[in-house]
Amino acid sequence: MVKPQPQVRRPSVAFRRSRERGAVLFIVVLVILSLTGVAIFAARSASNDVAIAGRYKQMSQTHLVARLGMQTSISELGRDPSTYLRAMKDTNLFGAASVCKYAVTQDMAANPLDTGGCFRFGYDGVQDAMRKSATLPALELMKPGDVGNEIPSSIGTADTRPNFAMEMTDKVELPWPVPGFQGGNGSNMRFYAVTITGIGEIIPRKVGAAANSWGLLDVPNVANAYMASLEEERAQVVVGPLPQGI
Numbered sequence: 001m002v003k004p005q006p007q008v009r010r011p012s013v014a015f016r017r018s019r020e021r022g023a024v025l026f027i028v029v030l031v032i033l034s035l036t037g038v039a040i041f042a043a044r045s046a047s048n049d050v051a052i053a054g055r056y057k058q059m060s061q062t063h064l065v066a067r068l069g070m071q072t073s074i075s076e077l078g079r080d081p082s083t084y085l086r087a088m089k090d091t092n093l094f095g096a097a098s099v100c101k102y103a104v105t106q107d108m109a110a111n112p113l114d115t116g117g118c119f120r121f122g123y124d125g126v127q128d129a130m131r132k133s134a135t136l137p138a139l140e141l142m143k144p145g146d147v148g149n150e151i152p153s154s155i156g157t158a159d160t161r162p163n164f165a166m167e168m169t170d171k172v173e174l175p176w177p178v179p180g181f182q183g184g185n186g187s188n189m190r191f192y193a194v195t196i197t198g199i200g201e202i203i204p205r206k207v208g209a210a211a212n213s214w215g216l217l218d219v220p221n222v223a224n225a226y227m228a229s230l231e232e233e234r235a236q237v238v239v240g241p242l243p244q245g246i
Contacts, residue, residue, distance in 0.1 A: 057156075058202055058229045059229060059231075061155050061156075061162070061202055061229070062200055062201060062202050062229040062230065062231045063200070063231050064200075065142075065155075065162040065163070065164055065200035065201065065202065065231075066164060066198075066199060066200025066201075066231040066232070066233045067200070067233065068141065068142070068162075068164065068200070069121070069123070069126075069164025069165070069166050069198060069199075069200050069233065070166060070196065070198070070233045070235055072121075072126045072130070072141065073121035073126060073166040073168075073196060073198070074196065074235065074237055076121060076126055076129050076130070077121075077168070077194075077196075077237065077239065078239065079129075079133060081192075081239040081240070081242060082242050082243070082246055084119055084168065085171060085192060085194070085239070085242070085246045086246055087119045088116060088117030088118055088119045088168060088169075088171055088194075089116075089117040100118035100119075100120050100167040100169065116169065116170055116171035116172070116194075117169070117171065118167055118168065118169050119167070119168045120165055120166070120167050120168075121165070121166040121167075121168070121196075121198070122164070122165050122166075123141070123162070123163050123164050123165070126141070127139070127140070127141045142154035142155065142162055144161070145157070155202065159204065160202050160203060160204055161202075161203060161204075162200070162201070162202060163200070163201050163202075163203055164198060164199065164200040164201070165198050165199060166196050166197070166198030166233070167196070167197055167198055168194050168195070168196050168237075169194070169195050169197065170193070170194060170195040171192055171193075171194050172192065172193045172194075173190050173192055173244070173245075174190060174191045174192065174193055174238070174240075176191075177189075177191060177240075177241065178191055178238060178240065181240070181241055182241060183240060183241040187244075188243060188244050189240070189241035189242065189243065189244065190240060190241065190242060190243070190244045190245075190246075191238055191239065191240030191241060191242070192238070192239055192240055192242060192246070193236060193237070193238050194236075194237050194239070195234065195235070195236055195237075196233075196234070196235045196237055197232070197233070197234045198232070198233060199230050199231065199232050199233070200230070200231050200233065201229060201230045201231075202229040203229075
């Protein structure tokens, strides 16, 4: 006697296709979300790369501005060293006192350390001195450009300007001459060592009626103006031979 086999009910074709459509929809949504995440990551990565490139460019420019300030200040010191060395103590030589940050040790405010006086070489002052010595009234250390007319300056098209301030301190009268020169003990001529310390910076500018070619800094309206970009430079400079006791 043959027993009847139980019948297995299989899902219909339409039912299987409806389930497959649900799986396909899930996979498509998953792929779209994955591609969206990749696109967002790529966009943010590209944005960060642009920002990093801009920071690197500004850092390089600041380094060159600081080096320009050091080199032009040393050049101006070499043009008339006796006048500038005397000006470290006699603030009346240039009509105003030179307020210097590095002239005293900051943690000795009550009993400041005498560093032999101070003289500050600023951007506009050095540029003006070079104009007079070269008899070129329009001489520019760096070309300012014209932001409104999209004419780039020496540091590009950004609405910023370069600046530097170099301070000469630590004047020391040397008892020995520089090799190849006369001076030192046994002579009334001396060589002097000074320290020049300062900063170069890239800062936002403001153009107005009272502004110079680069524009004046509007500190109240630019809260982070001095945070744009800074670099410090320092050099030990020997000048002479000059009369003893300057």
